[in-house]
Amino acid sequence: MKKxxxxxxxxxxxxxxxxxxxxxxxxxxxxxxxxxxxxIKAMTEVDQELASAVVKRDRAIDELEIxxxxxAVRILALREPKAVDLRWVIAALESSSDLERMGxxxxxxxxxxxxxxxxxxxxxxxxxxxxxxxxxxxxAKLRQAWAEKNSTLALETWTGDADVDTHFDVTFKNLLFSxxxxxxxxxxxxxxxxxxxxxxxxxxxxxxxxxxxYYLETGRKLDSVRPKTDAHYSTLIPQNAxxxxxxxxxxxxxxxxxxxxx
Numbered sequence: 001m002k003k004x005x006x007x008x009x010x011x012x013x014x015x016x017x018x019x020x021x022x023x024x025x026x027x028x029x030x031x032x033x034x035x036x037x038x039x040i041k042a043m044t045e046v047d048q049e050l051a052s053a054v055v056k057r058d059r060a061i062d063e064l065e066i067x068x069x070x071x072a073v074r075i076l077a078l079r080e081p082k083a084v085d086l087r088w089v090i091a092a093l094e095s096s097s098d099l100e101r102m103g104x105x106x107x108x109x110x111x112x113x114x115x116x117x118x119x120x121x122x123x124x125x126x127x128x129x130x131x132x133x134x135x136x137x138x139x140a141k142l143r144q145a146w147a148e149k150n151s152t153l154a155l156e157t158w159t160g161d162a163d164v165d166t167h168f169d170v171t172f173k174n175l176l177f178s179x180x181x182x183x184x185x186x187x188x189x190x191x192x193x194x195x196x197x198x199x200x201x202x203x204x205x206x207x208x209x210x211x212x213x214y215y216l217e218t219g220r221k222l223d224s225v226r227p228k229t230d231a232h233y234s235t236l237i238p239q240n241a242x243x244x245x246x247x248x249x250x251x252x253x254x255x256x257x258x259x260x261x262x
Contacts, residue, residue, distance in 0.1 A: 014079050018088060021071045025092050028064050028099045029143040032106070033136065035061065036202070039106040040132045042113050043195065046120055051113035054106060061103035068096040087219065091212040095146075098205040102139075105198040112191045119188040124178050128196055131167035135199050138164070138206050145210070151217035158210035158222060164203035171196045 035057055042051035072093045075081060081089055116122055138160055145153035175189045175196070211222050 051110040054110035
């Protein structure tokens with residue numbers, strides 16, 4: 001990629017404007033990653049105080065998005081960027097919106113901790129953790145890709161979304177079985193299902209940014225179909241399935257679509 005250097009533009013201040021925009025976006029990455037880490041920790045440790053702090057901290061990410069937007073508009077208005085510079089500004093603008101949405105979803109995860117606190121120990125929560133770790137790893141890799149303007153790393157992150165979908169499909173199925181075969185789990189499992197969906201949506205925003213970065217670096221759009229599994233759309237519980245005694249605590253088998261043995 002053509003690097004932005006002091007020699008590239010007639011006005012040194014143009015380079016400074018672009019660097020400032022990039023610094024703001026990397027700061028958004030750091031804040032979103034930290035917020036999601038704490039949201040997951042609050043969920044797994046059922047820490048309501050930490051969850052409340054996560055909800056409040058989301059506001060800082062919203063404010064940072066506004067600063068990114070203002071800086072991008074300023075560059076567009078004053079510098080009239082072309083080619084790679086224009087792609088840089090547009091990619092930063094789009095990515096800040098995706099990061100802001102990730103912050104919202106981390107906040108949504110934290111909001112459910114107060115409800116989950118009524119159901120400790122929370123059956124099925126352990127199934128969320130590997131998916132959360134995968135998302136955090138993807139975010140960290142994407143942050144590195146953005147800092148290095150690395151299209152290869154961006155592409156790896158983009159293709160990794162299929163693994164996130166696979167985790168969500170398994171989690172969806174397990175929680176569904178948990179609700180059917182252990183009705184007292186309906187409330188906590190429903191909230192865990194929404195948490196898993198929030199994580200899956202964060203994965204989608206990760207791929208959006210990866211696509212923007214790839215375009216920024218190469219000038220080419222990723223025109224192939226995004227790798228997704230979405231097997232949960234076809235998950236079917238047989239209509240003739242019978243509910244066991246409500247006290248039964250059968251453990252769902254993630255490797256099978258059949259209901260667990262009674």
